[in-house]
Amino acid sequence: MESKLRSGFREPKLVQAKIRQIEKIVTRPWAIMEICGGQTHAIKKFGLDQLLPPQIEFIHGPGCPVCVTSLELVDKALEIASMPNVIFTSYGDMLRVPGSNGDLFTVKANGGDVRVVYSPLDTLKIAQENPQKEVVFFAIGFETTAPANAMCILQAQTLKIDNFSMLVSHVCVPPAIRAILSSPSNRVQGFLAAGHVCTVMGYWEYLPIAQEYRIPIVVTGFEPLDILEGVYRVVRQLEMGTFEVENAYSRLVTYEGNISAQKVIHQVFEVCDRKWRGIGVIPQSGWKLRPEFVKYDAESRFDIQSITTQESSICISGLVLQGLKKPYECAAFGTLCTPQNPLGATMVSSEGACAAYYHYSRNIDVPNVNHV
Amino acid sequence: MSDQSQPIDFLGAYCPLPLTHSDQIVxxxxxxxxxxxxxxxxxxxxxxxxxxxxxxxxxxxxxxxxxxxxxxxxxxxxxxxxxxxxxxxxxxxxxxxxxxxxxxxxxxxxxxxxxxxxxxxxxxxxxxxxxxxxxxxxxxxxxxxxxxxxxxxxxxxxxxxxxxxxxxxxxxKSLRISGRNVKIGDQIILSGPIGEHGVAVLQARGELGFTSEIRSDVVPLNHMIANALEVGRQSEENAIHAMRDPTRGGLATTLNESARQSNVGIVVEEAAIPILETVSSVCEMLGFDPLYMANEGKCVFFVDRKYTDSVLRVIRSHEYGSCAAVIGEVVAQHPQKVLLRTTMGSTRLLDMLSGEMLPRIC
CATH class of the missing domain: 3.30.1330.10 (PurM-like, N-terminal domain)
Incomplete structure (x- = not known):
């Protein structure tokens, strides 16, 4: 009983047919990175890696915004959320991300006012209803969440809401792809680009990357057939030795993307260097608030600038995020590190690679499993 | 501020009776x-x-x-x-x-x-x-x-x-119904579509920004269950080995608990699990999985497979079980684990819910 919105993209017969198409053209092993955590989740949830020929290896990319938010920023969030006059709002899956000392759930249990919101605009409503409180939104995410967050800042300005600010941790996909491809240990031979990011940004940014690194990039959606179509096109290019950007998600993505959304983003944010959890600083890989919006910047509004942090020494989430290790290759996977007690962010979010492996394929021998 | 020159009118004085507080809890x-x-x-x-x-x-x-x-x-x-x-x-x-x-x-x-x-x-x-x-x-x-x-x-x-x-x-005393009593070979019957209570409550919190016709499935199941328990009793056999109501943690958690309690493996067919289209759409939008959503009017039956058809018929004849379906079986392999055969034909682990279910960012 599937929703009409997506049933066509989960049709078992079509899935089987697409798999056979891939089997026909693949002649040797290929390592393909799906950038987005949503795609990692879908690959494991639908078991697509079991269905594909053994030559196809997925390397799971750093496209989970919850996972890559730096420990420093999580610690800042915990500190702000613990302040007595603050209402701290966040998307739900950020609440469980461990900082150096607890998570937002811990802060809430200790009396902090931490609330889950479904949209940043909900936060503005909370700010209006609580004029005597400081209301702070944890603005994390890739290019997908940036337009709504930017819109929220403009809305706060229009409505003259002064008790509102954002703790900004925006990250961008193309610089991360460049960082991975520039790494001396890189194994990735083809990319599935994140469909939702490209819905906002278009795919023109990926053309120079494909040419410079001689690597095929296919803009890919999130349903099983979308992902398999992306894999098919990447494999076809790899087998032919081409390195183009293709759009396999044309029902949503255009070359130039959503121009109005981009305008709002650039009106509010400017490019900055950003630290990625488990990877380190990637130059020009994030967005921060432009100087004219500094009064909405929680980092300057609250005195929390000087936090330094130490990651768990056992966690290999950095290697996992770069595709150098599989989650099950970590000594702590499923033992010391579980979703109940995560050592690193890739185990926290349902879209994190470690959590996806933990939930969908931990300790089981399924026939024809290729990569577990 | 009475005028001292006037005598006080005691007839107008009154003693205030305690309020009855009949409208509000104090x-x-x-x-x-x-x-x-x-x-x-x-x-x-x-x-x-x-x-x-x-x-x-x-x-x-x-x-x-x-x-x-x-x-x-x-x-x-x-x-x-x-x-x-x-x-x-x-x-x-x-x-x-x-x-x-x-x-x-x-x-x-x-x-x-x-x-x-x-x-x-x-x-x-x-x-x-x-x-x-x-x-x-x-x-x-x-x-x-x-x-x-x-x-x-x-x-x-x-x-x-x-x-x-x-x-x-x-x-x-002769009825041995327990989560520890699930037997290898049992078939699993689910009495109806899952996830409705969880979604109805989320919706009632007004946080979703939309409404739907989804209603909680909360009902008393005792009459339906009593009828189902009659199956096989004439021949003094227990057709039903175990029953669970998949409330908090949803169907996935209930199946995992049963697999652990009885030290057996469970395989369920994704395509066989009844879910209302509206429930799966709402869950998809919010990043929830209906398999983990709470139910308050559903029952999972672990049934001796020679009685599956009769038990299913009895459950389906009851208004609270009209959409009942056989969703899987109990196996000797992978004890204490629940596997899901996806509609794609792949097989994956169906895990317990860990912590609170959280709406995803995007």
Missing amino acids: LGHGSGGRLTHDLVERVFAAHLSNPLLDQGDDGVGLPILDPEFELVVSTDSHIVSPIFFPGGDIGKLAVCGTVNDVSVMGAKPLYLTAGFILEEGLQVEVLEYLVKSMAIAAKEAGVAIVAGDTKVVERGKGDGVFINTSGIGVRP
Whole structure:
């Protein structure tokens, strides 16, 4: 009983047919990175890696915004959320991300006012209803969440809401792809680009990357057939030795993307260097608030600038995020590190690679499993 | 500021009577004094009256059992927020939740007790509505509420009303129904579509920014379960080895608990699990999985496979089981693990819910 919105993209017969198409053209092993955590989740949830020929290896990319938010920023969030006059709002899956000392759930249990919101605009409503409180939104995410967050800042300005600010941790996909491809240990031979990011940004940014690194990039959606179509096109290019950007998600993505959304983003944010959890600083890989919006910047509004942090020494989430290790290759996977007690962010979010492996394929021998 | 030259008119003086507080709960309603008694008379006794409850003692004497039977006891505290949601309210939930817990033990539920924790400021009208709702559900289930208690907490220290119910039922000693009794080879019947209660409550919280026609599935399942238990009894066999109601944590968690309790493996077919299209769409949008959403009117049956068809027929003939389906089976392989055969033809682990289900960022 599937929703009409997506049933066509989960049709078992079509899935089987697409798999056979891939089997026909693949002649040797290929390592393909799906950038987005949503795609990692879908690959494991639908078991697509079991269905594909053994030559196809997925390397799971750093496209989970919850996972890559730096420990420093999580610690800042915990500190702000613990302040007595603050209402701290966040998307739900950020609440469980461990900082150096607890998570937002811990802060809430200790009396902090931490609330889950479904949209940043909900936060503005909370700010209006609580004029005597400081209301702070944890603005994390890739290019997908940036337009709504930017819109929220403009809305706060229009409505003259002064008790509102954002703790900004925006990250961008193309610089991360460049960082991975520039790494001396890189194994990735083809990319599935994140469909939702490209819905906002278009795919023109990926053309120079494909040419410079001689690597095929296919803009890919999130349903099983979308992902398999992306894999098919990447494999076809790899087998032919081409390195183009293709759009396999044309029902949503255009070359130039959503121009109005981009305008709002650039009106509010400017490019900055950003630290990625488990990877380190990637130059020009994030967005921060432009100087004219500094009064909405929680980092300057609250005195929390000087936090330094130490990651768990056992966690290999950095290697996992770069595709150098599989989650099950970590000594702590499923033992010391579980979703109940995560050592690193890739185990926290349902879209994190470690959590996806933990939930969908931990300790089981399924026939024809290729990569577990 | 009376004029001293005028004599005081004592005929106009009056002594202010204490307020009756008949509209709103105040701390005094939990004092055990007159206010408590008034509340018990007007609200609880008025709707829940029966000879056992009406004795008004500190406890209640219950008739002694036939030695062929044993007692089954279960207790559950209900703290749902908001207290009203599409398809039900905390009162109905408090009765059905415990009736169902007793029923899935294979017992016939007979008596309930009810403990109320009321927040100062609660409208008595609201309380009365909830008590009526409990009375209706109890009547449908055929159980009597035989003992009760009320406490009041200061404003801000409760969420309107919390209700604890305990249930007592009886079952024949020969009936071995337990989560530990799941057998390799059993087939698994689910009594209807999953996820409705969880989505209905989320929706009632008003956080979703949209509404739908989804209603909570909260109902008492005891009659349907009693009918199903009759199957095979003529030949003195237990057609049903175990039953569970997949409440918090949803179907996935319930299946995992059973696999662990009985040290068996479970395989379920994704395509066979009934889910309303609206429920799966709402969940998809929010990043929730219906397999982990709470249900309050569903039952999972582990059935001896030679009786599967008969049990399924009986369940389907009941209005609360009309969409029942066989969703999987119990196997010797991968003990304590639940595997899901996806509609794609792949197989994956179906894990327990870890922590609270959280809406995803994008």
